[in-house]
Amino acid sequence: IKMSTLPKAANRHVTIAHRGGAGYAPENTMAAFKKAVEMKCDYLELDVQMSKEGEFVVIHDQTVNRTTNVNTRRSIYVADLTVAQIKQLDAGSYYGTEFCGERIPTLKEVLDEFSRKIGIIIEVKEPELYPEIEEKLAAILIGRQLDQSQNSNIIIQSFNFHFVKKIRELLPEVTTAVIISKRRYLTDDYLKEFTSYADYVNTSRRLVTKQLVERIHSHHMKMMSWTVRSKSQITPLMKAGVDGIITDYPDYVG
Ligand code: G3P
Ligand code: CA
Numbered sequence: 001i002k003m004s005t006l007p008k009a010a011n012r013h014v015t016i017a018h019r020g021g022a023g024y025a026p027e028n029t030m031a032a033f034k035k036a037v038e039m040k041c042d043y044l045e046l047d048v049q050m051s052k053e054g055e056f057v058v059i060h061d062q063t064v065n066r067t068t069n070v071n072t073r074r075s076i077y078v079a080d081l082t083v084a085q086i087k088q089l090d091a092g093s094y095y096g097t098e099f100c101g102e103r104i105p106t107l108k109e110v111l112d113e114f115s116r117k118i119g120i121i122i123e124v125k126e127p128e129l130y131p132e133i134e135e136k137l138a139a140i141l142i143g144r145q146l147d148q149s150q151n152s153n154i155i156i157q158s159f160n161f162h163f164v165k166k167i168r169e170l171l172p173e174v175t176t177a178v179i180i181s182k183r184r185y186l187t188d189d190y191l192k193e194f195t196s197y198a199d200y201v202n203t204s205r206r207l208v209t210k211q212l213v214e215r216i217h218s219h220h221m222k223m224m225s226w227t228v229r230s231k232s233q234i235t236p237l238m239k240a241g242v243d244g245i246i247t248d249y250p251d252y253v254g
Helices: 030-038 083-087 107-114 133-143 161-170 188-195 210-218 231-240
Strands: 015-017 043-050 056-058 119-124 154-158 175-180 200-203 224-228 244-247
Touching: 015 030, 030 043, 030 107, 043 107, 056 107, 056 133, 107 119, 107 133, 119 133, 133 161, 154 161, 154 200, 161 175, 188 210, 200 210, 210 231, 224 231, 231 244
Parallel strands: 015 043, 015 244, 043 119, 119 154, 154 175, 175 200, 200 224, 224 244
Antiparallel strands: 043 056
Protein backbone atom coordinates (compact mmCIF):
# COMPACT_ATOMS: atom_id res chain seq x y z
CA ILE A 1 0.00 0.00 0.00
CA LYS A 2 1.21 3.49 -0.84
CA MET A 3 1.16 5.92 2.03
CA SER A 4 0.55 9.65 1.98
CA THR A 5 3.83 11.47 1.67
CA LEU A 6 2.96 15.10 2.40
CA PRO A 7 3.73 16.34 5.91
CA LYS A 8 0.69 17.17 8.01
CA ALA A 9 0.10 18.91 11.29
CA ALA A 10 0.78 16.69 14.29
CA ASN A 11 -2.31 14.86 15.58
CA ARG A 12 -4.54 16.30 12.92
CA HIS A 13 -6.72 13.91 11.03
CA VAL A 14 -6.10 13.60 7.29
CA THR A 15 -8.42 16.24 5.85
CA ILE A 16 -9.75 16.27 2.32
CA ALA A 17 -11.49 19.35 0.91
CA HIS A 18 -14.56 17.94 -0.86
CA ARG A 19 -14.88 19.48 -4.35
CA GLY A 20 -12.18 21.83 -3.07
CA GLY A 21 -14.15 22.73 0.06
CA ALA A 22 -17.63 23.47 -1.25
CA GLY A 23 -18.69 25.05 2.05
CA TYR A 24 -16.47 28.08 1.52
CA ALA A 25 -16.17 28.58 -2.23
CA PRO A 26 -17.90 27.42 -5.41
CA GLU A 27 -17.17 23.73 -5.83
CA ASN A 28 -14.45 22.55 -8.20
CA THR A 29 -13.03 26.01 -8.93
CA MET A 30 -9.54 27.47 -8.58
CA ALA A 31 -10.91 29.72 -5.80
CA ALA A 32 -11.91 26.63 -3.82
CA PHE A 33 -8.60 24.86 -4.45
CA LYS A 34 -6.63 27.93 -3.31
CA LYS A 35 -8.63 27.96 -0.10
CA ALA A 36 -7.94 24.27 0.43
CA VAL A 37 -4.21 25.02 0.26
CA GLU A 38 -4.56 28.02 2.60
CA MET A 39 -6.50 25.85 5.06
CA LYS A 40 -3.61 23.37 4.97
CA CYS A 41 -5.76 20.47 3.85
CA ASP A 42 -3.91 17.27 3.08
CA TYR A 43 -5.83 16.80 -0.17
CA LEU A 44 -8.28 18.56 -2.39
CA GLU A 45 -10.90 16.32 -4.00
CA LEU A 46 -12.22 17.20 -7.46
CA ASP A 47 -14.53 15.64 -10.04
CA VAL A 48 -13.89 15.36 -13.76
CA GLN A 49 -16.09 14.98 -16.82
CA MET A 50 -14.99 15.22 -20.48
CA SER A 51 -15.61 18.00 -22.99
CA LYS A 52 -16.70 17.48 -26.60
CA GLU A 53 -13.09 17.25 -27.82
CA GLY A 54 -12.12 14.85 -25.01
CA GLU A 55 -10.46 17.24 -22.57
CA PHE A 56 -10.88 16.64 -18.83
CA VAL A 57 -12.84 19.45 -17.22
CA VAL A 58 -13.35 19.83 -13.50
CA ILE A 59 -17.07 19.65 -12.83
CA HIS A 60 -19.23 17.31 -10.78
CA ASP A 61 -22.37 16.96 -12.89
CA GLN A 62 -22.80 15.73 -16.46
CA THR A 63 -24.52 19.06 -17.11
CA VAL A 64 -23.40 22.63 -16.48
CA ASN A 65 -26.80 23.88 -15.30
CA ARG A 66 -26.42 23.62 -11.52
CA THR A 67 -23.00 25.21 -11.13
CA THR A 68 -22.80 27.88 -13.82
CA ASN A 69 -24.68 30.94 -15.03
CA VAL A 70 -26.12 29.09 -18.02
CA ASN A 71 -29.59 30.47 -18.31
CA THR A 72 -31.92 27.78 -19.62
CA ARG A 73 -34.14 25.00 -18.30
CA ARG A 74 -32.78 22.68 -20.97
CA SER A 75 -29.98 20.39 -19.77
CA ILE A 76 -26.66 21.47 -21.25
CA TYR A 77 -24.23 18.56 -21.28
CA VAL A 78 -20.50 19.02 -20.71
CA ALA A 79 -19.90 16.38 -23.39
CA ASP A 80 -21.64 18.58 -25.98
CA LEU A 81 -19.48 21.64 -25.28
CA THR A 82 -15.93 22.45 -26.37
CA VAL A 83 -13.46 23.76 -23.80
CA ALA A 84 -13.76 27.19 -25.44
CA GLN A 85 -17.53 27.13 -24.88
CA ILE A 86 -17.13 25.85 -21.32
CA LYS A 87 -14.67 28.65 -20.57
CA GLN A 88 -17.33 31.23 -21.40
CA LEU A 89 -19.44 30.07 -18.46
CA ASP A 90 -19.25 31.68 -15.03
CA ALA A 91 -18.82 29.03 -12.37
CA GLY A 92 -18.76 31.36 -9.36
CA SER A 93 -21.58 33.88 -9.57
CA TYR A 94 -24.30 31.37 -8.57
CA TYR A 95 -22.42 30.92 -5.28
CA GLY A 96 -21.75 34.54 -4.42
CA THR A 97 -20.91 37.79 -6.15
CA GLU A 98 -17.36 37.77 -4.78
CA PHE A 99 -16.72 34.65 -6.89
CA CYS A 100 -18.02 36.20 -10.10
CA GLY A 101 -15.70 35.37 -12.99
CA GLU A 102 -14.56 31.93 -11.75
CA ARG A 103 -14.23 29.51 -14.65
CA ILE A 104 -14.55 25.75 -14.92
CA PRO A 105 -10.91 24.62 -14.82
CA THR A 106 -9.41 21.90 -16.95
CA LEU A 107 -7.71 19.06 -15.10
CA LYS A 108 -4.40 20.08 -16.68
CA GLU A 109 -4.74 23.60 -15.26
CA VAL A 110 -5.38 22.26 -11.77
CA LEU A 111 -2.49 19.81 -11.92
CA ASP A 112 -0.12 22.48 -13.21
CA GLU A 113 -1.13 24.90 -10.45
CA PHE A 114 -1.61 22.60 -7.46
CA SER A 115 0.14 19.26 -7.81
CA ARG A 116 2.99 18.85 -5.32
CA LYS A 117 1.53 21.73 -3.24
CA ILE A 118 -1.33 19.63 -1.90
CA GLY A 119 -2.51 16.06 -2.41
CA ILE A 120 -5.10 15.73 -5.17
CA ILE A 121 -7.90 13.17 -5.33
CA ILE A 122 -9.22 12.96 -8.87
CA GLU A 123 -12.70 11.47 -9.01
CA VAL A 124 -13.58 10.36 -12.51
CA LYS A 125 -17.33 10.65 -13.00
CA GLU A 126 -19.22 8.23 -15.26
CA PRO A 127 -16.09 6.98 -17.06
CA GLU A 128 -18.29 4.53 -18.99
CA LEU A 129 -19.57 7.50 -21.03
CA TYR A 130 -16.19 8.47 -22.41
CA PRO A 131 -14.14 6.37 -24.86
CA GLU A 132 -10.49 5.66 -23.96
CA ILE A 133 -10.77 7.77 -20.85
CA GLU A 134 -8.27 5.62 -18.95
CA GLU A 135 -5.58 6.07 -21.61
CA LYS A 136 -6.22 9.83 -21.77
CA LEU A 137 -5.92 10.24 -18.01
CA ALA A 138 -2.79 8.10 -17.92
CA ALA A 139 -1.16 10.25 -20.63
CA ILE A 140 -1.84 13.45 -18.67
CA LEU A 141 -0.28 12.08 -15.49
CA ILE A 142 2.68 10.47 -17.22
CA GLY A 143 3.31 13.69 -19.22
CA ARG A 144 3.63 15.59 -15.93
CA GLN A 145 5.58 12.84 -14.17
CA LEU A 146 2.70 12.52 -11.73
CA ASP A 147 2.31 8.79 -12.23
CA GLN A 148 4.34 7.90 -9.14
CA SER A 149 2.10 8.59 -6.15
CA GLN A 150 5.04 8.34 -3.78
CA ASN A 151 6.25 11.67 -5.18
CA SER A 152 3.07 13.38 -6.27
CA ASN A 153 0.42 12.33 -3.73
CA ILE A 154 -2.31 11.82 -6.29
CA ILE A 155 -5.21 9.43 -5.78
CA ILE A 156 -7.52 8.40 -8.60
CA GLN A 157 -10.96 7.30 -7.52
CA SER A 158 -14.28 6.28 -9.04
CA PHE A 159 -17.57 4.58 -8.30
CA ASN A 160 -16.82 2.50 -11.43
CA PHE A 161 -14.67 -0.46 -10.32
CA HIS A 162 -13.79 -1.50 -13.90
CA PHE A 163 -12.32 1.94 -14.48
CA VAL A 164 -10.20 1.74 -11.32
CA LYS A 165 -8.97 -1.70 -12.33
CA LYS A 166 -7.94 -0.43 -15.78
CA ILE A 167 -6.16 2.57 -14.22
CA ARG A 168 -4.20 0.19 -11.98
CA GLU A 169 -3.09 -1.71 -15.08
CA LEU A 170 -2.04 1.46 -16.92
CA LEU A 171 -0.59 3.33 -13.93
CA PRO A 172 0.59 0.72 -11.46
CA GLU A 173 2.37 3.29 -9.27
CA VAL A 174 -0.60 5.62 -8.79
CA THR A 175 -2.70 5.30 -5.64
CA THR A 176 -6.28 4.29 -6.38
CA ALA A 177 -9.60 4.22 -4.56
CA VAL A 178 -13.00 2.70 -5.13
CA ILE A 179 -15.91 4.78 -3.83
CA ILE A 180 -18.73 2.95 -2.13
CA SER A 181 -22.24 4.15 -1.35
CA LYS A 182 -23.97 0.77 -1.06
CA ARG A 183 -23.51 -1.88 1.59
CA ARG A 184 -23.72 -4.70 -0.92
CA TYR A 185 -20.25 -3.80 -2.19
CA LEU A 186 -18.68 -4.31 1.22
CA THR A 187 -18.76 -8.10 1.39
CA ASP A 188 -15.50 -9.96 1.98
CA ASP A 189 -15.57 -11.12 -1.64
CA TYR A 190 -15.72 -7.54 -2.90
CA LEU A 191 -13.05 -6.36 -0.45
CA LYS A 192 -10.79 -9.16 -1.62
CA GLU A 193 -11.36 -8.13 -5.23
CA PHE A 194 -10.62 -4.48 -4.44
CA THR A 195 -7.24 -5.43 -2.98
CA SER A 196 -6.11 -6.37 -6.49
CA TYR A 197 -6.53 -2.83 -7.81
CA ALA A 198 -7.34 -0.33 -5.05
CA ASP A 199 -5.47 1.11 -2.06
CA TYR A 200 -8.53 2.80 -0.54
CA VAL A 201 -12.18 1.89 -0.11
CA ASN A 202 -13.72 5.34 0.31
CA THR A 203 -17.10 4.83 1.88
CA SER A 204 -20.14 7.00 2.52
CA ARG A 205 -20.17 8.04 6.17
CA ARG A 206 -23.62 6.45 6.49
CA LEU A 207 -22.05 3.00 6.14
CA VAL A 208 -19.09 3.55 8.47
CA THR A 209 -18.66 1.41 11.59
CA LYS A 210 -15.55 0.51 13.54
CA GLN A 211 -15.97 -3.06 12.38
CA LEU A 212 -16.08 -1.98 8.72
CA VAL A 213 -12.91 0.09 9.08
CA GLU A 214 -11.19 -2.88 10.75
CA ARG A 215 -12.28 -5.20 7.94
CA ILE A 216 -10.92 -2.81 5.30
CA HIS A 217 -7.67 -2.51 7.25
CA SER A 218 -7.45 -6.28 7.60
CA HIS A 219 -7.44 -6.40 3.79
CA HIS A 220 -4.51 -3.93 3.87
CA MET A 221 -6.48 -1.05 2.42
CA LYS A 222 -7.38 2.32 3.91
CA MET A 223 -10.60 4.33 4.04
CA MET A 224 -11.48 7.98 3.63
CA SER A 225 -15.10 8.71 4.41
CA TRP A 226 -17.43 11.25 2.76
CA THR A 227 -19.12 13.73 2.94
CA VAL A 228 -18.97 15.58 6.26
CA ARG A 229 -21.17 18.67 6.26
CA SER A 230 -21.66 19.22 10.01
CA LYS A 231 -19.41 19.10 13.07
CA SER A 232 -21.44 16.35 14.73
CA GLN A 233 -20.63 13.98 11.86
CA ILE A 234 -16.92 13.99 12.65
CA THR A 235 -16.61 12.25 16.03
CA PRO A 236 -18.31 8.99 14.94
CA LEU A 237 -15.93 8.74 11.99
CA MET A 238 -12.89 9.40 14.14
CA LYS A 239 -14.04 6.84 16.69
CA ALA A 240 -14.52 4.31 13.92
CA GLY A 241 -10.87 4.89 12.95
CA VAL A 242 -11.22 6.19 9.39
CA ASP A 243 -7.98 7.25 7.68
CA GLY A 244 -9.33 10.52 6.32
CA ILE A 245 -12.35 12.79 6.32
CA ILE A 246 -13.72 14.24 3.10
CA THR A 247 -15.57 17.41 3.98
CA ASP A 248 -17.08 20.62 2.60
CA TYR A 249 -15.78 22.33 5.79
CA PRO A 250 -12.12 21.39 6.32
CA ASP A 251 -11.80 23.54 9.46
CA TYR A 252 -14.33 21.29 11.23
CA VAL A 253 -11.74 18.50 11.34
CA GLY A 254 -9.52 18.95 14.36
O1 G3P B 1 -15.08 11.55 -2.51
C1 G3P B 1 -16.28 10.91 -2.70
C2 G3P B 1 -17.41 11.86 -2.91
O2 G3P B 1 -16.93 13.02 -3.52
C3 G3P B 1 -18.48 11.23 -3.76
O3 G3P B 1 -19.60 12.04 -3.84
O4 G3P B 1 -21.16 13.09 -5.41
O5 G3P B 1 -19.68 14.48 -4.01
O6 G3P B 1 -18.73 13.21 -5.89
P1 G3P B 1 -19.78 13.26 -4.83
CA1 CA C 1 -16.49 13.72 -5.73
